[in-house]
Amino acid sequence: MRDTEESPEAAAADMSARLLVWYDRHARVMPWRVGPAERRSGVRPDPYRVWLSEIMLQQTTVAAVRDYFRRFTERWPDVAALAAAEDAEVMAKWAGLGYYARARNLLKGARAVVADHGGVFPGTRDGLMTLPGVGPYTAAAVAAIAFDEPATVVDGNVERVVSRLFRVEVPLPAAKPVLTRLAATLTPLDRPGDHAQAMMDLGATICTPRKPVCSLCPLNPDCQGFREGVAAELPRKAPKAEKPLREGTLWIARRADGAVLLETRPETGMLGGMLGWPGTDWDRSGRPSGPPLEAEWQDAGAEVRHTFTHFHLRLTVLLAEVPQDAAPDRGAFVPQALFQPAALPTLMRKAWNVAAAAIGHRKGEGRLA
Ligand code: SF4
Secondary structure: OOOOOOOHHHHHHHHHHHHHHHHHHHOOOOOOOOOHHHHHOOOOOOHHHHHHHHHHHOOOOHHHHHHHHHHHHHHOOOHHHHHOOOHHHHHHHHOOOOOOHHHHHHHHHHHHHHHHHOOOOOOOHHHHOOOOOOOHHHHHHHHHHHHOOOOOOOOHHHHHHHHHHOOOOOOEOOOHHHHHHHHHHHOOOOOHHHHHHHHHHHHHHOOOOOOOOHHHOOOHHHOHHHHOOOHHHOOOEOOOOOOOEEEEEEEEEEEOOOOEEEEEOOOOOOOOOOEEOOEOOOOOOOOOOOOOOOOOOEEEEEEEEEEOOOOEEEEEEEEEEEOOOOOOOOOEEEOHHHOOHHHOOHHHHHHHHHHHHHHHHHHOOOOOO
16 A cells, blocks of 8 residues: 555656556557657657547447558558548448548548648647547547647546546546546656556556456556455446337349449438448438339348447348349449448448348359358
8 A cells, every 4th residue: 555645746646657667568569559669769659640540449449440550551651641532432441440420530630631731730639629520539649649748538448447546436427527637637747648558558458347457557556446345346337228229221222234222321420421222211311211213122031230329220121133224213333343342331231241142042143242
């Protein structure tokens, strides 16, 4: 246990120092990260890579982001290249990562950096907040990691660590302001970027949700949750409301030459700007809800289930073989050679898998993709 005579400021400085010593040894290797040894040798993080990674990591795990980050930075190595990219190619490369508004904001953000800031990222939290798609969390993370501004960065990992360190019993999300205030007391003026990443790493690898490994934690002398045996119960969470179930239909029309009918979804609404199969108005965006053309629609034989943040979705997939001169009232036929299921968002890809299985089953030719 720590010396109780120590001032809160001295205790916080001591914790932060121990955390940085731990980070110097145990920092996770990430494709977008400049590790502590490189930082010491003078390497600076590239704000473009930090910003791109932080946008991708919103609501998404490190494991899911790695390959996307690699593909994006190979294709668009700097912000000017991304700003000049075709929207459709960026949306296709984002397919499968989810929360598609992020991809649209990514493009808007890159174009704003080029048009309004001469291709150079704003170097402060406030300046970063002016970019499309950059909220308080992302601005703080980029300001700290790329520019060493002592901004307080509080993601889910940091919330967990702080709630345990200070034994915060208020349930989330109501506890967020107090957790942010407490996290700020730990943010040092020296190496704030490394401190932010150290807190995230500690939460991801040691102070884990169910079984924190307190014996290996550099902060255990100060941790109230550990000391009082309640660490694994924190943070407390308010019970979640049941998600409602929505139902709908997708129509997959296929010509004899293998072309399939796809539409680019409107910018607003779920999966905005992404390619998809015409469907009913399951996202309540006011789109037309009838089939895109008259045909003998047949049930593909399996439903598609998907869960969004606020609702579960169950979709019926209807299939039709249509003539070469079929004229849909929305969307366009994509030739078989140009159709890339991998460029579809996950929900639409699931529907294609159902349809392809049904087509293969009916024709005895196996799956088409
Ligand atoms: Fe988390 Fe345990 Fe470290 Fe406390 S001592 S911060 S509960 S790992």
